[in-house]
Amino acid sequence: MIPAIAIISVLPSLLQQIHLPSRLEPVPFTQVRLEDAFWAPRLETNRLKTVPHNIRTCESTGRLANFARAAGLEPGEFQGIYFNDSDVFKMIEGASYTLAGHPDPALEADLDRIIAKIAAAQQPDGYLNTYYTLVEKGKRWTDLPVKHELYCAGHLFEAAVAHFQATGKRTLLDVARRYADHIDSVFGPEKQHGVAGHEEIELALVKLHRITGEKRYLDLAKFFLDERGRDCKRKLYGDYCQDHLPVREQSDIRGHAVRAMYLYTGVADAAALTGDPGFIGAMDRLWQNVVYKKMYITGGIGPSAHNEGFTVDYDLPNDSAYAETCASIGMALWNHRLFLLHGEGRFGDVLEQVLYNGLLSGVSLDGEKFFYVNPLASRGRHHRQPWFDCACCPTNIVRFLPSLGGYVYARKEDSLWVNLYIAGKAKIPMPAAGAVQVVQETDYPWSGKVRLRIEPENEAAPEFTLALRIPGWCRGAAASLNGAPIDMAAAVKGILPIRRLWKKGDAVDLDLPMPVRRVESHPAVKGNQGRVALRRGPLVYCLEGADHSISVRRIALPRDAQIEAEHVPSLLGGVTVLRGAGVVSEPSGWSEEDLYREAPAPKKVAVTAIPYYAWDHRQPGEMVVWIPEDPALAEKTSDRH
Amino acid sequence: MIPAIAIISVLPSLLQQIHLPSRLEPVPFTQVRLEDAFWAPRLETNRLKTVPHNIRTCESTGRLANFARAAGLEPGEFQGIYFNDSDVFKMIEGASYTLAGHPDPALEADLDRIIAKIAAAQQPDGYLNTYYTLVEKGKRWTDLPVKHELYCAGHLFEAAVAHFQATGKRTLLDVARRYADHIDSVFGPEKQHGVAGHEEIELALVKLHRITGEKRYLDLAKFFLDERGRDCKRKLYGDYCQDHLPVREQSDIRGHAVRAMYLYTGVADAAALTGDPGFIGAMDRLWQNVVYKKMYITGGIGPSAHNEGFTVDYDLPNDSAYAETCASIGMALWNHRLFLLHGEGRFGDVLEQVLYNGLLSGVSLDGEKFFYVNPLASRGRHHRQPWFDCACCPTNIVRFLPSLGGYVYARKEDSLWVNLYIAGKAKIPMPAAGAVQVVQETDYPWSGKVRLRIEPENEAAPEFTLALRIPGWCRGAAASLNGAPIDMAAAVKGILPIRRLWKKGDAVDLDLPMPVRRVESHPAVKGNQGRVALRRGPLVYCLEGADHSISVRRIALPRDAQIEAEHVPSLLGGVTVLRGAGVVSEPSGWSEEDLYREAPAPKKVAVTAIPYYAWDHRQPGEMVVWIPEDPALAEKTSDRH
Secondary structure, three states, X not given: OOHHHHXXXXXXXXXXXXXXXXXXXXXXXXXXXXXXXXXXXXXXXHHHHHXXXXXXXXXHOOHHHHHXXXXXXXXXOOOOOOOXXXXXXXXXXXXXXXXXXXXXXXXXXXXXXXXXXXXXXOXXXXXXXXXXXXXXXXOOOOOHHHHOHHHHHHHHHHHHHXXXXXXXXXXXXXXXHHHHHHHHHHEOOOOEOXXXXXXXXXXXXXXXXXXXXXXXXXXXXXXXXXXXXXXXXXXXXXXXXXXXXXXXXXXXXXXXXXXXXXXXXXXXXXXXXXXXHHHHHHHHHHHHXXXXXXXXXXXXXXXXXXXXXXXOOOOOOOOOOOOOHHHHHHHHHHHHHHHHHHOXXXXXXXXXXHHHHHHHHXXXXXXXXXXXXXXXXXXXXXXXXOOOOOOHHHHHHHHHHHHHHHHOEEEEOOEEEEOOOXXXXXXXXXXXXXXXXXXXXXXXXOOOEEEEEEEEOOOOOOXXXXXXXXXXXXXXXXXXXXXXXXXXXHOEOOEEEEEEOOOOOEEXXXXXXXXXXXXXXXXXXXXXXXXXXXXXXXXXXXXEHHHOOOOHHHEEOOOOOOEXXXXXXXXXXXXXXXXXXXXXXXXXXXXXXXXXXXXXXXXXXXXEEEEHHHOOOOOOOOEXXXXXXXXXXXXXXXXXX | OOHHHHHHHHOHHHHOOOOOOOOOEEOOHHHEEEOOOOHHHHXXXXXXHHHHHHHHHXXXXXXXHHHHHHOOOOOOOOOOOOOOHHHHHHHHHHHHXXXXXXXXXXXHHHHXXXXXXXXXXXXXXXXXXXXXXXXXOOOOOOOHHHHOHHHHHHHHHHHHHHHHHHHOOOHHHXXXXXXXXXXXXXXXXXXXXXXXXXOOHHHHXXXXXXXXXXXXXXXXXHHXXXXXXXXXXXXXXXXXXXXXXXXXXXXXXXXXHHHHHHHHHHHHHHHHHHOOHHHHHHXXXXXXXXXXXXXXXXXXXXXXXXXOEOXXXXXXXXXXXXXXXXXXXXXXXXXXXXXHHHOOHHHHHHHHHHHHHHHHHHEOOOOOOEOOOOOOEEOOOOOOEOOOOOOHHHHHHHHHHHHHHHHOEEEEOOEEEEOOOOOEEEEEEEOOXXXXXXXXXXXXXXXXXXXXXXXXXXXXXXXXXXXXXXXXXXXXXXXXEOOEEOOHHXXXXXXXXXEEOOOOOEEEEEEOXXXXXXXXXXXXXXXXXXXXXXXXXXXXXXXXHHHOOOOHHHEEOOOOOOEEEEEXXXXXXXXXXXXXXXXXXXXXXXXXXXOEEEOOOOEEEEEEEEEXXXXXXXXXXXXXXXXXXXXXXXXXXXXXX
16 A cells, blocks of 8 residues: 555664654655645656656766766766766656655666666775766865865765665665765865865765764764864855854855755754754754745745845845745755754744745646746746756756655654645654554645544554644634544644544544735835735745736736635646736826826736746746735836737 | 006006017906905915014014115114015015005005115115125125025015006115116126026016016016026036026026026016027926926925925925925916916916915915925924025015916907916906906816806907916816807817907806826836825815824825715815725834735725815824825834824
């Protein structure tokens, strides 16, 4: 029934990791099967389309050949950009996750062949980077700020862990360990000082430590984290790389957004394992800075193209929003870690916000086109592309989506946590209560009604707590246990705890009302003044040209306009759209001889909003998330084609 | 019945002036009696309150004593500012106008006594300025840019003409002529070069020329107009005094607003007498610049306090609007002259706009308090004052209002023009048709229904044209003659001509519909974006604190809100108010921890708008003219007391 669960038996270290009792531990993707109408088809598309698309493109762009050439298996020069190895590792990571739920001998064999080339490219001392082996031989570790050696290593480690988790094979894990051992022999307090210009190695070393139990990897991760922003032995790289202040002293989130997210994910991982109060305090401050001052309503971060990253508080332009897909994935990674660290709903809320909006927008419904940047408004010229020279986003999507099952549940000693509402089944080994099967039934995100059936395999299982995240967007949430209402006042920090001796047949019903909500921004966000965004449940909506006969940038939505939700199964893979009556701004028509004129009567227009993630799948057109409430703030003319 | 008309017989020069046949000639105030419910009480208040208030204050502030001291009639030093003589002259001008309609022996005797002191202060060579006589003896004409000698002279000439027109006495006119002759002996192409830092002498010399027939005065006016902005014989003063370019080359209106208006009024006067195409072209360009780019909706001009004047196109801030009362009066003077010059409705429209709004706001309903500046929004701390050290505005109001009758009608050889709609009677001597009595019946500005009875005294009077201004604000105007509809398509450039053999009993009915109109500004006016002003007929409305229990700066008026007009006889001397349902912005409540939040439901509030001219007569409070259409643009918090 849940084939993935069979695999767990070969991975004892995964469920018996070192962990502080007060921290949550994720239930890994191997234990969870998503069976809903929203995510399951997307994961299937990822498996059947995006993974082969990624493999093909890694092949056609020379990314795979680079390994064969570095190994001396075939002639030829290095192709592409110096960090292209990472794309192959990320593709392997994604493909491996899919294998966990869907055994696929052909794919597994493909991976084995690719892994063999990778292993062959590894140097006798464990070093593994095709760019340095083929192009800058002898210059290893001489350009840490720019050249991504440690970044590529990190992605190798993540791929190796995933491949081992999914297949039980140690082929890539052994390569990873040899390389990690080599890096550990180069860097350290008494060895070479330095950090990665692009973070990733830190979280990857923690992951490798968790799967192998090797303490040196955790120590090396901590060395890199402690080294960042300290200028005692080297020149700092500056805030673009978060290398301007020691992490424990950082408060204002800065620089390249993906780098920041990967760094802080590693910090949160290390904090979970060490309890380091300096790291925890920095995470709290940085989280508040980004979530309260620098996050798009889509969960996207990093408004500026100039540094692919952060600028100043409240600088959240819509048309020029960079909001890189990888940064959204990083935001999901980091918030998941913070949820596990603190067990507070607000972190799950942000994870959910970015997941359903600014992350999911990054991939087309057919799984073969990708956004690198995710603006919140478009004049009709922004479209998903099959690939990019810098292919970080397609290869991040392909590895993130199939890992989604690992974000849904968590556990502590005597509590079982539900973080995301996605229909499916999970088998969760509780420390005291033994294996518990959880079945979720829901049409989330279209409906907020969720039924959770909790079934301990052990009929004499002791009491434990079911901890449910009550989404921060939700007003008037209700819950019942076997039909009897639960007092919602028991919810603390966004978590509703239900403690009891769970028996087979127990069912918890959660009702999270999903009215259409108008959301406004802090007035310091200049571009959103006088504008609202529409949300329903976790989804942010947008107006797209395809649904309107006039420019959507000319549409205003008065505060008192009625808006109704309607599910349209035939549209965009099945979406709930929002319909209402807007008002159209009139073309300007201001002449040199008008200073004042009679304001024209409002002209009504039928407005349809679709989920933001689903835009740019029909004819090319304009898009807006933030809709003016007054036609005076809408554009007066259209520049549609 | 119209006592003023008796006086005309002693003033033949007034109705037999030199004029070009194609120009309109005003029907002077002495021929017109205003008998309406709107203006007649205001003129009576001006006569009974403002004139005595001005005389008393000229007395108590030493302005009158300055003349006695300069004459050696009493000991003492000069008191006040160097241009204070002008206030006395303006007061005399205003008092004289009132005498025309309302003989008042006591006031006439007061004026005679004051004029006697002025005459005594005149120096043997005709020079007359108490500041230079008492303070800077020997320095006459040495500081033209700053010291206002020519400005004061101009106001003397205007007072002298008015006093002569109203009383037939030549006492002040003789003083004025002697001074004008003296100035003519000092300035000229072959004499001293220079212009007044503050214009006024130009229009006053034309006026003196018109009443006396003396060509030298017109030539001297033309000298000063030609001299301005020419640097061949002297250093220019710059654009603050419009002394940066020859007038004929000016296009962009600049500098001190009152100075500009007085200059261009003199230019229009000279152009009417000379037909100078350079002057006419400049007037056209400057009018377009100010009316299309630099005029408040109240007709006020000159947004900035720093130069009491103009800045750049579309710079029309509301809270900090300077919009000096004197500049509004200057705008009325200039537009009246342009109406006479061109016979086009648009100039009468601007005259009407400023008259009913930004000019009338300058004086309180009780006639004893004055605005110097007329902002379009207030936080509750701007109030009319009884007087100012620089008293130009109170003394401009006191002279302008009683001259209003002179702005209502005009005539050409065979046409009789109605420019303003104000109930009353006029006896207009037409060149060919002889005296024609015009009776206006209307509740203007509260109603747009006007009945005009046209009664030639000569039963065999030949055909002539009745030319009616159809206000530019009006849509759907209708007219009928003795009950028969008139084709409105005959109207050209805002003027409806009706030509016929007029007979006693002929009546023209005009219907100028006055729905409530929302007006928007050109989007380049930053402060008005997303805002509307309410107008009804010629009146601009405002929201005032006294009518609202919450800050009026928190009120928005959605585009589709119903607004009804209601006449309230008991309020503010009887006003038509506008009532509708607005929406209140919610106090901000944004914390450091909110970046997005649910937009609150709109909270309704009853809104009452009053005419702008009538604000600041009840408890001190806030005021706005430009009302946001969306609560997001309204202020979120109140700073009311």
